[in-house]
Amino acid sequence: MGVQRGLRPRARRRGLRGRRARGPPRAARGGAADRAPRARGAARALGAARALGAAAPQGARAAHGERGLTRGRPTRARGGPGAAHAPGRTARRPRRGAAALRAPLCAAAAGRARAAVAAAILAAALAAGCGAPAADDPRPRVAVSVAPLGWFVAQLAGDAVRVDVVLPRGANAHTFEPTWETAEALAGAALYVRVGHPGLPFERTALEALPAGAAGPEIVDAAEGEDVRGEDPHLWLSPRRMRGFAERLAPALARAAPAQAAAVDGRRAALREAIDALDRELAARTLPHRGRTLFVAHPAFGAFARDYGLRQEALERHHKEPDPAALAEVLASARRAGTRALVVQPGFPREVAELVAGELGARVVAVDPLDADWPATLRAVAAAVEASYPR
Structure with missing residues (x-):
């Protein structure tokens, strides 16, 4: 059936946090005092990108039908975004521009890392996630690595099972480090449903630290039998992929x-039809935009784009901030495409997104790929495509 039985416990528990929480979570700190430096840093980054774009050969810009980026020397933005550069002055010392870009986007990465650390520190609050089962709850436990997979479990099993989510709300799926409590809770689950992509290492790390002697849960991977290396790990945003996953999930x-068992089998056909109907709806909504590019802050929508003949282009490259030249390239590509939206997800600094979108004359559209309401998330992505290229 394409389903693995639980893994053998490993003597060494690598990659898990074993220390208890001390002090307030770092992710809860900050506020207006943190946002102002980010906005100033983003303004300097855009100034550097403008300068690099202005330095491009005129012929190269004309070949793309591009009038070129505004000339300007990056300076400290003290009066808001408009003070980020001084028109008419040529760019000098590009290395300073690279350092300026690194500051705001490193701050963005640090903010997302702080969210993951806070989630690990607050492991005691995982009663809503992968915490210990309630003593008076006799239902079998099913652990899902990310919340969207829980939607499929609920469609097939209803309330016959208890669903626990391993990744806490607000945590970064790429950097989250499971706790000892997470591994112990997995040991008590009958089934572990995960994406099965190497880009989500926490899915594997949690199992590597199962308590000694624990048989471990049965495992179902959404990516079972597929070569997903090099792909965007957000595979659940592909209805066509999830159709086959639902068929493997039902018998497990x-x-x-x-x-x-009989009720689960009876719901399988209804779930298949619901996925097919959603696929048809999304195909119809995105059909006028086939071949277009969705511009995003973080590359989380590749699976959706592949299903519907779209492309995605991201500000981030390999989970790292772009240098000024790369940012200038993305800005030029977005101008050529004529996009009217920049898609961001929770954790990306809103101030930075608004500065980049303002440079393009676009608006910021927020979509959370980790939201538990799977159909609503896919419809939100389709709406973002429509907002990017209004008809």
Whole structure:
């Protein structure tokens, strides 16, 4: 059935946090005092990108039908975004521009890392996630690595099982480090449903530290049998991929809750039709935009783009901030495409997104790929495509 039985416990528990929480979570700190430096840093970054764009050969810009980026020397922005550069002055010392760009986007990465650290520190609050089961809850437990996979479990099993989410709300799926409590909770689950992509290392790390002697849960991977190396790990944003995943999930849920096996099997056809209907809806909405590019802050929408003949282009490159030349390249590409939206997800600094979008004359559109309401998330991505290229 394409389903693995639980992994053997490993003696060495690598990559997990074993220390208890001390002090307030770092992710809860900050506020207006943190936002102003980010906005100033982003303004300097855009100044550097403008300068590099202005230095490009005139012929190269004309070949793309591009009038070129505004000339300007990056300076400290003390009066808001408008003070980020001084028109008419040529750019000098590009290395300073690179350092200026690194500051705001490193701050963005640090903010997302702080969210993951706070989530690990608050492991005691995982009762809503992968915490210890309630003593009076006799239902079989199913752990899902990310919240969207829980939607499929609920469609097939209803309330016959308890669903626990390993990744805490607000944590970064790429950098989250599971806790000892997470591994111990997984040991008590009958089934572990995960994406199965190497770009989400926490899915594997949690299992590597199962308590000694624990058999571990049965495992179902959404990426079972596929070569996903080099792909965007947000595979659940592809309805066509998730159709096959739902077919593999149903028998595993029937084994986890034998008393509900008939009900689970009966719901399988309804879920298949719901996925197909959503696929048809999304195909119709995106059809006028086939071949266009969705400009995003973080490359989380590649699976959706592949299903519907779109492309995605991201500000981030390999989970790192772009240098000024790369940012100038993205800005020039977005201008050529004529996009009217920049898609961001929770954790990306709103101030930085608004500065970049303002440079393009576009607006910021927020989409959370980790939201538990899977159909609503996919419709939000389709709406972002429509907002990017209004008809």
